[in-house]
Amino acid sequence: MDVIPIPLLSDNYGYLLVGPDGRRAAIVDCSDAGPVLREVERRGLRLEAVLSTHHHFDHVGGNNDAADAIPKLRVIGSRADRTRVPALTEALADGESFEVAGLRGRALFIPAHTSGHLAYFFEEGVPSVFSGDTLFAAGCGRLFEGSPAQMMHSLGKLAALPDATRIYCGHEYTEKNLRFAHELEPTNKDVADKLKRVEALRADGKPTVPSTIAEEKATNPFLRWKNPELRATIRKRFPDLPEDDVAVFAKTRELKDAY
Numbered sequence: 049m050d051v052i053p054i055p056l057l058s059d060n061y062g063y064l065l066v067g068p069d070g071r072r073a074a075i076v077d078c079s080d081a082g083p084v085l086r087e088v089e090r091r092g093l094r095l096e097a098v099l100s101t102h103h104h105f106d107h108v109g110g111n112n113d114a115a116d117a118i119p120k121l122r123v124i125g126s127r128a129d130r131t132r133v134p135a136l137t138e139a140l141a142d143g144e145s146f147e148v149a150g151l152r153g154r155a156l157f158i159p160a161h162t163s164g165h166l167a168y169f170f171e172e173g174v175p176s177v178f179s180g181d182t183l184f185a186a187g188c189g190r191l192f193e194g195s196p197a198q199m200m201h202s203l204g205k206l207a208a209l210p211d212a213t214r215i216y217c218g219h220e221y222t223e224k225n226l227r228f229a230h231e232l233e234p235t236n237k238d239v240a241d242k243l244k245r246v247e248a249l250r251a252d253g254k255p256t257v258p259s260t261i262a263e264e265k266a267t268n269p270f271l272r273w274k275n276p277e278l279r280a281t282i283r284k285r286f287p288d289l290p291e292d293d294v295a296v297f298a299k300t301r302e303l304k305d306a307y
């Protein structure tokens with residue numbers, strides 16, 4: 049599978065997936081149909097499907113236009129978001145398999161950013177996951193429709209994928225996320241090194257995706273609530289915070305909301 053990131057809107061990514069025949073394609077998160085359809089045409093591809101991670105407008109804003117432009121376009125989304133994903137033709141629940149553009153994938157139900165959020169996991173070749181606004185490089189999505197404990201559970205499902213899994217997330221937030229991570233864990237060398245690499249990429253206007261599950265385990269504060277330095281940093285500011293993991297995670301999310 050070839051994955052082509054398409055920058056959309058201000059800091060979103062749509063991901064064009066090209067199947068094994070080099071012609072059939074699908075797009076993950078069609079926030080704006082114009083640039084997606086132009087890229088499809090420029091590359092001589094045939095767009096067969098849209099995969100929507102969640103119902104937010106900056107992820108599904110182009111679904112109707114794409115469906116109008118391409119007869120029989122499949123639009124796949126979460127069963128829990130049946131009424132919220134525009135132009136939906138196929139609804140998936142947790143663990144259900146699907147096939148697009150000759151690629152076999154599996155839906156992972158990962159609610160909390162929204163109550164219907166899905167990730168799309170492709171295992172063959174280099175395993176890849178499209179994590180929408182749940183897992184970002186060095187960050188996680190805001191809790192619009194779920195609790196901290198639910199987000200921990202959803203992130204845990206993604207963290208359980210093979211270490212080499214490539215992560216394609218919904219936004220280019222990596223640099224700011226790593227600055228925040230660096231403040232929580234000033235002596236974490238993986239965070240400091242990745243921040244340097246990411247600053248250089250962004251200075252050149254290049255995307256910082258994909259990350260990998262292994263990199264996220266080493267750098268992402270929302271997977272590192274057990275880390276003693278992270279906990280000590282938070283405790284210095286909030287001495288009365290209970291020792292339990294959910295409280296640490298929730299406070300980390302709260303600090304990031306205000307960062």
Ligand SMILES: [Zn+2]
Binds near residue numbers: 102104161181
């Ligand atoms: Zn969102």
